[in-house]
Amino acid sequence: MVLALRALGVGPGDEVITVPFTFFATVEAIYLVGARPVLVxxxxxxxxxxxxxxxAAITPRTKAVMPVHLFxxxxxxxxxxxxxxxxxLFVIEDCAQATGALYPHSLQKVGSGPHFGCFSFYPTKNLGACGDGGLITTADPDLAQRVRELREHGSPRRYHHTAVGxxxxxxxxxxxxxxxxxxxxDTWIGQRQAIARRYTALLAEVPGLILPAEGFGHTWNQYVVRIVGDRRDGVQAALQEQGIRTIVYYPVPIHFQAACADLGLGPGCFPIAEALTRxxxxxxxxxxxxxxxxxxxxxxxxxxxxx
Ligand SMILES: Cc1ncc(COP(=O)(O)O)c(C=O)c1O
Structure with a gap:
């Protein structure tokens, strides 16, 4: 995502719109190029x-929007x-959790937009490596070339450097x-989709439980339920007692992170994200x-x- 932002020339003085309910890396990339995250x-x-x-979040400084295809x-x-x-505006899709997912309005895969899609091969992802890795997609050959140079110390040719990369x-x-x-x-994604359908059938009409919306082309990196009424942590502990390990993605919204204090955003700014973290x-x-x-x-x- 840093490479994508750099290739697009996004930097100090620019704003990039993204969400308060995501993994920190999304906003981290915006900070790392010297731009300012604006949350929606x-x-x-x-x-x-x-x-x-x-x-409503777009200003004359806005250069790009970074939607996240979460879970x-x-x-x-x-x-x-x-x-x-x-x-x-440029569009940089955070596809980290959505390898193989489809846009809801078409049969196209995420990351096939005009600018950039950024994928992660972190081991927990649907296509995970045995360590770290990632991939960038773009339909624009010039942007692709710029990313290739930036990833290689800003060098189009060995030992010739045209940018600090x-x-x-x-x-x-x-x-x-x-x-x-x-x-x-594709087989693994199909298995995840079958598991999600089965969870949804098995958990239908449990009071206090909101199941995730199905959605066309969802690849279910995570099956995330909502437990309403301040019970989530207790429910998680009770499941753990029975040997069932669950995870909270994410317990803290971006605007509550100490590293984002400069944004000056407090409780109540993004009520949906804040509720989801609970x-x-x-x-x-x-x-x-x-x-x-x-x-x-x-x-x-x-x-x-x-x-
Ligand atoms: C939404 C999201 N964006 C970005 C990243 C960063 O990916 P990586 O761990 O490959 O740097 C992750 C995953 O870890 C993620 O879940």
Missing amino acids: DVEPDTFNLNPERLV GRAAAMATIGAIADKYG YNSRLDALQAAILRIKLPHL EVLALPMFPELTDGDLQTVATALRQIMQS
Whole structure:
């Protein structure tokens, strides 16, 4: 994401719009190029950037918008793309959690927009390496060339440097592992989709539990439920007692992070993101889960919620 922002010439004095409910890396990239993050609250059902709030956040300094396809579900790219077009903004999609996901309005994969899509191969991702790695997509050959140079110490030719860049190459060993795993990706995504459907069926109508919206082309990097009424941490502990490990993505909204104190944003600025940090719980999700595993999780969660 740093490479993408740098390739687009985004830097000091510029603003980049993103969301307060994401992994810190999204805003970190904006800070690292010297620009200022501007946050727009998310939708409670998709957890993604609320396109209806986007226009109000645009200023003459806005250079780009960075929607995040959180948990494997694509953001509302038709609307976000149209607004970006109208206001002359670049679009950098944070596809870290959404390898293989489809835009809700088309059969196209996330990251196939005009500017940049940024993917992560961190081991927990749907296509994970055995260490760190990432990939950038763009439809623009000039932008692609700029990224290639920036990732290689700003050098178009060995020992000739036209920009101050980075050592940001994909490690050859990781690439070899990813090439072996890639042909299996669609199968694994299909298994995740089947697991999500099964969770949704098993957990229907549990009081106090809000299930994630299905959504076309969702690749379910995470299956995240909402537990309403300040019970989330207790429910998580009770599941853990039964040996069921869940994770809270994310317990702190971006605007509450100490590293973002300069934004001067406090409680109440983004009520949906703030509520989600209190309510979300990611259930076990990986392709190898058996139906028995899912029934165990669902039964335990149902019992805990009803107790
Ligand atoms: C939404 C999001 N953006 C960015 C990143 C950063 O990716 P990486 O860990 O590969 O740097 C991650 C994952 O870790 C993420 O979940």
